[in-house]
Amino acid sequence: MSDITPASRAGLILSANAGSSSLKISLYELVGDNAESPKLLLTSSISNITAPPVKFSFIPLAITSETPHIKNEEVPAITEHASAFAHFLDSLESKVNIDKNRIVQVCHRVVHGGDYTDPVVISDETYHHIEKLSDLAPLHNGAALAVIKSCISVLPNANSIAFFDTAFHRSIPPHIASYAIDQTIAKKRGLKKYGFHGLSYAFILRAVAQFLNKPPSALNLIILHLGSGASVCAVKEGCSYDTSMGLTPLNGLPGATRSGAIDPSLIFYYTNKAGRISHDPKVATQLHVTQAEHILNSKSGWKSLTGTTDFGLITRRANEGSVVDRMTFDLFKDRVLNYIGSYHLKLDGKVDALVFSGGIGERSVELRSAIGARLECLGYSGVGSANEDADHRDGVVIDVSRGHPETKRILVCRTDEQFEMARQCAQSDKFWERLPADLLPS
Secondary structure, rough: OOOOOOOOOOOOEEEEEEEOOOOOEEEEOOOOOOOOOEEEEEEEEEEOOOOOOOOEEEEEEEOOOOOOEEEEEEOOOOHHHHHHHHHHHHHHHHHOOHHHHHHHEEEEEEOOOOOOOEEEEEOOOHHHHHHHHHOOOOHHHHHHHHHHHHHHHOOOOOOEEEEEHHHHHHHOOOHHHOOOOOOOHHHOOOOOOOOOHHHHHHHHHHHHHHHHHHHHHHHOEEEEEEEOOEEEEEEEOEEEEOOOOOOOOOOOOOOOOOOOOOOOHEEEHOOOOHHOOOOOHHHHHHHHHHHHHHHHHHHHHHHHHHOOOOHHHHHHHHHHHHHHHHHHHHHHHHHHHHHHHHHHHHHOOOOOOEEHHHHHHHOOOHHHHHHHOOHHOOOOOOHHHHHOOOHOOOOOOOEEEEOOOOOOOEEEOOHOOOOOOOOHHHHHHHHHOOHHHHOOOO
């Protein structure tokens, strides 16, 4: 039995969320023995890391300081994730006078955790295991590993803990997680549906349960995490039952630069040589898997259709009469509706709420309205006037349903993956026990 008490958990918790070209950071402090609600001290973000000019933001929230908020400051010295993290730590000490050595826990969002079903303290073994999984999440795992490496170097007295987006989906039944391929090969190579955005879904499940005044285990939800990366999750009795992403984040809904689900053969017809109808076996060698992944992960999505990754701009141009932008908006709406209909059936129609989240889900009045209008045949009331100003309303969860339905509500939830990591970290004894130095990554 652990002798670690809530009162002994002194120090700051830092949550790091590394994207392919970005780094989002939140800093928390435990107040008293309240491990359920770590206090947010400040947030920071660094964008365009791989496509300068790099933009740095630093927002103190609960700190007595005369330091003004920094928003989108250009920092030429930042060239990769390690220097981005170093710049944040320098700002922590120079701008708000917080000693970096007060940080005792660093929570890292790691997109692909393979068969890890719980968060783990980073050791040499776990670091290299995550490294091997980078091919399955090429846009994110590599960035997370760079920040982890930097943390271990510059914060030697802090634990680095990996929180996996795949862990939430460990409850998906085998008949849903399995692909119709040789299962001997599939099991040997770990080829199955893993699902992603799990930290977001965990936060939303808990927040919606609190909002509806029900235990999470009593809830059936269809959750839409709609952003530059987008997915849908069916939650049955408080557990993930199905989700749109699969072995990698590429499957399912299209995103800013991802194709989403396509005919698997399409990529071979997409390039000139591989697309020829030919019996020449040499033709099949013209397209490498890495090139195919690059096209579908980074050269597709609504950027390939419209030239922009800004869904708000796409929506405005669609409303102004742009044919290609209207097609893109309708394409995205159509793919979302596909999953809502499927998951409604899988939950036997017993749905407590449909939840919009993510940058697009939380901000796009037009998309929520367009989707809500199509749901009345399933027993939803559609969206009401609250939909128009949901982005300006207080609260983590906002009910945008028309009327006051008892079930099948339409909600907006302001998801917070960084807070979810800090909360889980604060509650678990095992993260407050220091890992021996000889087990840390070398």
